[in-house]
Amino acid sequence: QKEVEQDPGPLSVPEGAIVSLNCTYSNSAFQYFMWYRQYSRKGPELLMYTYSSGNKEDGRFTAQVDKSSKYISLFIRDSQPSDSATYLCAMSGNFGNEKLTFGTGTRLTIIP
């Protein structure tokens, strides 16, 4: 079993829809959870960062962490064509410079 599971997609939704992206994980020691966005021919850029369980909102983006279910989500409201990208989840434990474990990424296309 992979440490982090993420559906690679592709996922296509119409403009204005709510998008839900998800990752599951197996390591209960993970405490830090991140979402990166990667546009075509670019490197990943950090979108959201959460610690432990709960929700975090930033504009149209909401990150949720459910540690009891080992499940994290990224919601995008009022999706725009500019949101079309690959979304990577990443996570790590709580031990100083422990490395990030990434999901495979979900390729998202917003259809105008």
Place this chain on the structure above:
Amino acid sequence: ETGVTQTPRHLVMGMTNKKSLKCEQHLGHNAMYWYKQSAKKPLELMFVYSLEERVENNSVPSRFSPECPNSSHLFLHLHTLQPEDSALYLCASSQELALQETQYFGPGTRLLVL
């Protein structure tokens, strides 16, 4: 130039060639990283440098040789690569070597080994 830059952006090489990838960060960061990104696979951390000292080598084959001459530059020297090494190689940097530090990625070098 701002952020993290990588050259070349694309590279095609034969299995007997020797080439080098270059990364430069203009952010004043102290930690730098090499990642490998293959299709339908998670990002794989290859090497980590902090203040020009290598602090992690994730069981990477010796045909990949990193070099960090100063805190702004990072190289990945390649020799006798295999076709399965074809991938996107990403460089990243962070202020310090700590998980809480955001990593900033370069655009990557798309490598094809023939």
